[in-house]
Amino acid sequence: MDLQLKGITKIFGNNGNKKTVLQNIHIDIKGDEFVSLLGPSGCGKTTLLTIIAGFQKATSGTVLLNGRKVEQPGPDRGFVFQDFALFPWMTVRENILFPMKQKKIPKKVQQKRLRQLLDMARLNGSEHLYPSQISGGMKQRTAVVRALASDPEVLLMDEPFGAVDYQMRRNLQKEFDSLLQNNRKPVVMVTHDVEEAIYLSDRILVMSADRGAIARDLTVDLPRPRDRTAGVYQEYLTQLTGILKNLQKREF
Ligand SMILES: Nc1ncnc2c1ncn2[C@@H]1O[C@H](COP(=O)(O)OP(=O)(O)OP(=O)(O)O)[C@@H](O)[C@H]1O
């Protein structure tokens, strides 16, 4: 996978009331890295991710995915929303089939892939339930495999563990990590949680509140699954927390 952001600028508003949220952002992501965009609330993370997804357009600049210009949403990008955004009128099965139907994948292939995805997410036996009938964890797993259903080139996730409580969040991070280790896929995840970024990422791009500037590009070189109690893990935590604190000091 090769994702290139070239000079992305996003300005909201018009005439007298303009706000530059992102200015001239350059990012290069290659291979099947797990990359996190980490930054304070309002720094433009969701804006940047939705531009990559093609949900909205940049004011200027280009996004290239494997050399092709991104201009609208497409099955080459899977998206997991902060609140999961499952279709409430569809069962787990129908939710997962939806992107495959859109992509007009042959029926036989759809059924085979559905089986694989249900296995992967341990949702066998729950496929005929509606989102309102399943737990938060099951919703999240449905949302992730739905995003994987069209076999996208990259998985984009906006705070995918934000809507659940602390313990559940930890469990989901762990499950998601192992799901991903068994099914390698490049990921770009937005988060404001330092610990979550270190637990999951190969690389962390720290965004500043000042027009989304990438203030740091940090590689996390730790074996998986990661041991949250390890000394080196704690060192990363201290280092990254320090980076964020310094950024805030400079900005306020
Ligand atoms: N459609 C819009 N019109 C005007 N301003 C917008 C719009 N969307 C976002 N913004 C502004 O752009 C800035 C960045 O918003 P964005 O949602 O990208 O932040 P974020 O980093 O994802 O924050 P959070 O961590 O709270 O989700 C905010 O100041 C927001 O008010």
Ligand SMILES: [Mg+2]
């Ligand atoms: Mg956001």
